Amino acid sequence: MPIKSMRDAINDALHLEMARDPSIIVLGEDVSGGAGGTSGEREASGGIFGVTKGLLPRFGDHRVIDTPISESAIIGAAGGAALAGLRPVAELMFADFVGVSLDQIFNQLAKFRYMFGGKTNCPAVIRLAMGAGMNMGAQHSQTMYSMLTSVPGLKVVIPSNAYDAKGLMITALRGNDPVLFFEHKALYPRKGEVPDGAYTIPFGEASLVREGEHVTVVALARMVPFAEKAIDALAKDGITCDLIDPRTTSPMDEDTILESVENTGRLVVVDESNPRCSVASDIAGMVAARGFHSLKAPVQLVTAPHTPVPFARELERAYVPSPTRIEAAIRAVMKD
Amino acid sequence: MATPPIHPTTLAPLTHEQLLRAYRQMKTIREFEERLHVEIQTGEIPGFTHLYSGQEAVAVGVCELLSDADYIVSTHRGHGHCIAKGCDVVGMMKEIYGRHDGLCKGKGGSMHIADFDKGMLGANGIVGGGQPLAVGAAIACRNRGDGTVSIAFGGDGSSNQGTVFEAMNLAVVLKVPALFVWENNGYGEHTGADYSVGSRDIAGRCRGFGMPAEVCDGSDFFAVFETMGRMVSRARAGEGPAAIEARITRFFGHFEGDPQLYRAKDETKRLRESLDCLKIFRARVTAEGWLEAGELDAIDSEVLALIDRAVAEARASLPPAEAELYADVYAEY
Numbered sequence: 001m002p003i004k005s006m007r008d009a010i011n012d013a014l015h016l017e018m019a020r021d022p023s024i025i026v027l028g029e030d031v032s033g034g035a036g037g038t039s040g041e042r043e044a045s046g047g048i049f050g051v052t053k054g055l056l057p058r059f060g061d062h063r064v065i066d067t068p069i070s071e072s073a074i075i076g077a078a079g080g081a082a083l084a085g086l087r088p089v090a091e092l093m094f095a096d097f098v099g100v101s102l103d104q105i106f107n108q109l110a111k112f113r114y115m116f117g118g119k120t121n122c123p124a125v126i127r128l129a130m131g132a133g134m135n136m137g138a139q140h141s142q143t144m145y146s147m148l149t150s151v152p153g154l155k156v157v158i159p160s161n162a163y164d165a166k167g168l169m170i171t172a173l174r175g176n177d178p179v180l181f182f183e184h185k186a187l188y189p190r191k192g193e194v195p196d197g198a199y200t201i202p203f204g205e206a207s208l209v210r211e212g213e214h215v216t217v218v219a220l221a222r223m224v225p226f227a228e229k230a231i232d233a234l235a236k237d238g239i240t241c242d243l244i245d246p247r248t249t250s251p252m253d254e255d256t257i258l259e260s261v262e263n264t265g266r267l268v269v270v271d272e273s274n275p276r277c278s279v280a281s282d283i284a285g286m287v288a289a290r291g292f293h294s295l296k297a298p299v300q301l302v303t304a305p306h307t308p309v310p311f312a313r314e315l316e317r318a319y320v321p322s323p324t325r326i327e328a329a330i331r332a333v334m335k336d
Numbered sequence: 337m338a339t340p341p342i343h344p345t346t347l348a349p350l351t352h353e354q355l356l357r358a359y360r361q362m363k364t365i366r367e368f369e370e371r372l373h374v375e376i377q378t379g380e381i382p383g384f385t386h387l388y389s390g391q392e393a394v395a396v397g398v399c400e401l402l403s404d405a406d407y408i409v410s411t412h413r414g415h416g417h418c419i420a421k422g423c424d425v426v427g428m429m430k431e432i433y434g435r436h437d438g439l440c441k442g443k444g445g446s447m448h449i450a451d452f453d454k455g456m457l458g459a460n461g462i463v464g465g466g467q468p469l470a471v472g473a474a475i476a477c478r479n480r481g482d483g484t485v486s487i488a489f490g491g492d493g494s495s496n497q498g499t500v501f502e503a504m505n506l507a508v509v510l511k512v513p514a515l516f517v518w519e520n521n522g523y524g525e526h527t528g529a530d531y532s533v534g535s536r537d538i539a540g541r542c543r544g545f546g547m548p549a550e551v552c553d554g555s556d557f558f559a560v561f562e563t564m565g566r567m568v569s570r571a572r573a574g575e576g577p578a579a580i581e582a583r584i585t586r587f588f589g590h591f592e593g594d595p596q597l598y599r600a601k602d603e604t605k606r607l608r609e610s611l612d613c614l615k616i617f618r619a620r621v622t623a624e625g626w627l628e629a630g631e632l633d634a635i636d637s638e639v640l641a642l643i644d645r646a647v648a649e650a651r652a653s654l655p656p657a658e659a660e661l662y663a664d665v666y667a668e669y
Contacts, residue, residue, distance in 0.1 A: 025475070062479050068509055073502035076468020077475060080486070083457045084407060084476035103499070107462050108469065115448040116458060117441030118664030152665050176667035204669075251669055 001193040009162035009194045010051050010127075010183065013169035014089065016198045018059050021087060024173060027065040028074055028091030028127075032056035035066045048093055049129055049188050071101035075126060079109040079178075082124040087173065095130035095144040095182060109178040110153030121176040125169075131184040131222055131272060132309045132320050141309035141316075143221075145182050146271070146278040149249040155179045155203055156250040160224035162192040164247055167201030174200065184221040184272075204251035208260075212240030215330050216260040218283055219245060219270040223302075223321060227270050230326035239334060241268075249279050257283060258291045265296035266333045270326055275303040297336030300329040350561070355627055358400055358557055360635045362392040362614055364425060365416040367643045369588075372415075372432065375647060376592045382434050385446045388416035390555075390587035393613035394519050395420035397560025398487060398580075401568050407455045407473040407486040409466035412447050413586075414459030417489050422454040429646035435653035442656045443664070463524075464497025466490065467516065471507045474514035474577070483572040485513040493524025495538045504545040507577040515567055516542060516579040519554060521586045526598045542579035554584030555613045558620070585611055 004012065018024045031052040033045025046053030056064040067074050071092060078090035092098060098105060105126065112122045132141040149156045155177050159165035165183070172179040209224060210217075210231055219227040224245045231241045242260040246253055261267050267287055271280035280301045287299060302321045310316055350358075369389040375381060388395070391413075399408065399420035410417040418428055423439060431438030432446050439449055450458035457473060460466040470488030477484040494500055495518055507514040518538045522529050530536055542549035548570075552563040560582055567578040585607045589596045596604070621627040 025479070027475075065475070065510065068502070068505055070502035070506055072499040073468045073471060073506040076465075076499065076503065077472035077506060080407075080409065080457065080469030080472025081475050082472070083452070083469065084473040084486070086472075086476045086479070088472070103462055103465060104468060108460075108465055112450075112458070113667065114664050115440065115444045116450040116452075117439070117443050119440065119450065120452050121667045123667075155666070155669075177669075 002196055003191050004162050004194040005189050005191050006159070006162040006165045006183070007049060007051055007188040009166040010169050011053060012194065012196070013166045013173065014052065014055060015058070017170060017173040018055065018063065021173070023085065024087045024089065025063045025065060025081065026052055026055055026089045026091070027067055027077060029067055029069055029093050031091055032064055032066050047091065049185065051127070051183070052091065071097045072104055075101040075104035076108065078124040078126065079104060079112070079122060082109070082122045083112065083120055087123045089125045089127060089173070092126060092128045094140045095128035096139050096142050098128070098144050098148070105148070105154070106151045110151050113177070114153060122178045123176045125172045125179045125181055127181045127183060129185050130182045131186055132316055133186040133222070135311060135313055135316055137311045138308040143182070143273045145180070145249060146273040148180050149279060149282070150277070153178065154250060155248065156182070157203065157248050158182045158220045159247060160187065160221050160245050161190060162194045164201060164207065166194055167199050168203070168247060170198055171200040171203060182221065186222050190225070201247070203248045204253050205247070206253035206256040207245045207247055208242065208256070209245050210241060210243035212242050214239050214264055215241045215266040215268060215333055216257065216264045217241045217243045217268045217270065217326070217330065218257055219243065220249070220279065221272065223270040223272055226321065226323045227326050229323035230330060233323070233327050234330055239330065241330065254286055254290070257287065261287055261291045262294045265294055267295065268300045268302060268326070268329045268333055270302045270321055272304055272321060274306055275301065276306060278303060297333045300333045302326050302329045352626070354400065355621060356631060356635065358396055359617060359627070359632055360639065361396045361400070361420055362557065362617065363635055363639045364642065365392045365395065365419045366614055367639050368415060368419060368425060368429070371643050371647060373588060373592065380651065381432060383445050384591045384593070385432065386413040386591050387586070387588040388413050390607065390611070390613070391519055391521060391584050392416055393557040393560050393617070394517070394554045394582045394584055397557050398517055398564045400561060401564050402455070402485070402487070404453065404455050405482070405484045407457050407470065407477070407484070408489060409457045409470040409473065409487070410459040410489050411466060411491060411494065412459065412461055412463065413491065414447065414449060418449050418451070418456055418459065421456045423449065423451045423456055425642060426646045426649050429650040430653050433650040433653070434655060435650055436656040436660070437653055441660060443660065464490070464494040464499040467494065467500045467503035471503045471512060471514050474507060474512035475510065478510070478512045485515060485568055485571045487515045487517055489517050489519065491524060492518065492520040492522070492529035492533055492538060495541065496524070496532055501545070504542060504547065504577070508546040511576040513571040513574070514577040515571055516577065518579065518581040519584055520581055521584050523586070523590065523598065525590045526594070528598065539579060539581040547577045547579055549579035549581065551581045551583065554582030555611045555616055557613060557617050
């Protein structure tokens with residue numbers, strides 16, 4: 001099996017599906033880069049993180065569209081193109097930029113199908129690079145997915161590894177709903193086994209990353225490898241965990257989480273988001289409502305604090321949930 | 337045998353049938369809105385409604401040059417655009433009454449009417465929400481290469497939104513066949529355009545983005561039609577976006593129930609006398625001898641009957657079943 005980074009796995013998915021379906025277009029800032037520059041290099045960027053590399057030379061500038069820095073127009077154009085029969089993939093260079101395009105995301109794309117009585121689909125995929133860990137400061141490091149998971153009409157995908165990222169992206173590109181596809185910047189270089197061909201992974205099906213008997217750990221994106229590290233460290237003390245990666249938060253695979261909690265009776269949720277109204281609090285609330293009698297101990301939430309993302313290395317390290325904090329939370333939930 | 341053109345406009349000659357059709361469309365919009373103004377007072381119609389009376393020549397002057405394959409994106413004041421683009425009038429009335437068999441199954445309402453078979457991509461409750469969408473549809477038109485175009489209707493209010501500036505610039509950068517049609521009716525909500533549009537020159541603003549823009553008299557169907565004819569021809573030929581600023585007025589308030597305290601006493605009465613596009617159209621076509629008054633009167637009666645039927649059917653129809661609450665959030669979930 002070929003070994004690929006998550007960056008290359010998503011790039012693979014875009015290449016395969018664009019070749020298969022001529023209605024797919026890609027648009028965003030610097031998705032190829034170089035337009036209007038003095039070097040004459042027409043693919044000067046291939047996306048700031050290299051995810052859209054090679055698309056422009058292969059598919060041309062009617063399908064791979066460099067845009068001005070105009071996030072509302074990028075998302076809006078994706079929505080309008082979707083209504084007019086295309087399958088756009090819009091890139092928000094940083095997830096934080098939903099701030100300047102939010103109306104188009106939640107008032108427009110999310111609502112078309114419902115408002116218009118089911119007479120249209122809106123098959124637009126919005127890719128968003130998210131997450132802290134690279135000292136990019138308060139406006140380039142947020143996760144944003146918790147806020148958007150609450151919006152009916154949107155699907156929210158949050159892969160933690162290269163294999164899942166490719167399969168989930170192909171599902172997004174073949175689906176008929178608006179999808180927000182969150183790519184953690186720190187995971188782009190993370191490598192794993194990825195087949196060359198196309199495959200799909202259904203939304204709403206969690207992945208059971210580790211199996212154990214004492215604690216259920218639910219984690220997303222970069223928190224999955226962090227949780228794996230914590231769980232490995234606990235093995236020497238005989239503590240074993242189910243590690244569940246929901247992979248999509250809308251739809252959310254509630255049953256897999258509930259079944260695991262039924263077996264373990266203990267739940268730790270790890271989420272890089274701020275704690276209030278987060279995916280972590282959503283999962284905790286869901287288990288409290290539907291799995292209360294299985295619980296043997298209070299649920300532990302490991303999240304970022306209720307602060308913006310700080311800049312200094314030491315502070316950012318303290319902000320992001322760490323394997324050490326996850327390990328401590330698992331030990332804490334075992335005490336009761 | 338084709339009827340010979342009787343009004344040679346600069347780009348698109350109008351036939352006898354076209355003139356009759358233009359009048360019928362404008363009259364249908366007018367009666368639809370005037371009747372809504374009356375029916376809203378009964379309390380049967382939920383929500384709030386923004387009426388288009390007074391602006392009919394703009395919607396019709398623009399849409400008479402479009403086919404079902406062309407797109408429009410409309411505004412909160414969208415009934416006129418819907419009718420002009422060919423949406424079913426009875427289905428629209430049912431939608432506004434919130435009925436299960438409305439154009440959007442009663443789930444959109446006045447501000448969210450769409451009909452994709454007619455290229456009507458939706459009215460929009462967000463001022464400035466539609467222009468970026470129209471540019472996206474214009475990308476689809478360009479990529480198909482079939483000469484279709486995409487129109488963004490907007491008012492003086494949305495001409496001040498940042499989303500609109502982004503959309504106009506993107507359209508110019510990508511050279512897509514998007515047309516920005518501005519209906520400057522003098523007021524954005526309860527505030528005068530002379531106050532809120534800093535330059536008092538929407539067309540000039542569009543030129544600043546690098547597209548041609550023309551101002552026309554929005555109460556004169558022929559002026560709108562001719563201006564649109566020039567702009568749409570160049571867009572269809574791949575020459576990129578353009579804009580039209582139609583100066584016009586609205587006969588009603590921002591929404592139904594708006595006491596209009598910002599308007600001078602008798603302003604709407606005066607405007608109905610001096611700036612009524614239907615009266616202006618009728619006077620012109622009869623004076624020129626292009627249409628007989630009798631032909632127009634016959635259309636008037638047919639339109640009234642249609643609106644009567646639309647209201648009667650909407651009243652008689654049922655609301656959506658409760659299960660509809662959960663339907664169509666997603667294509668699949």
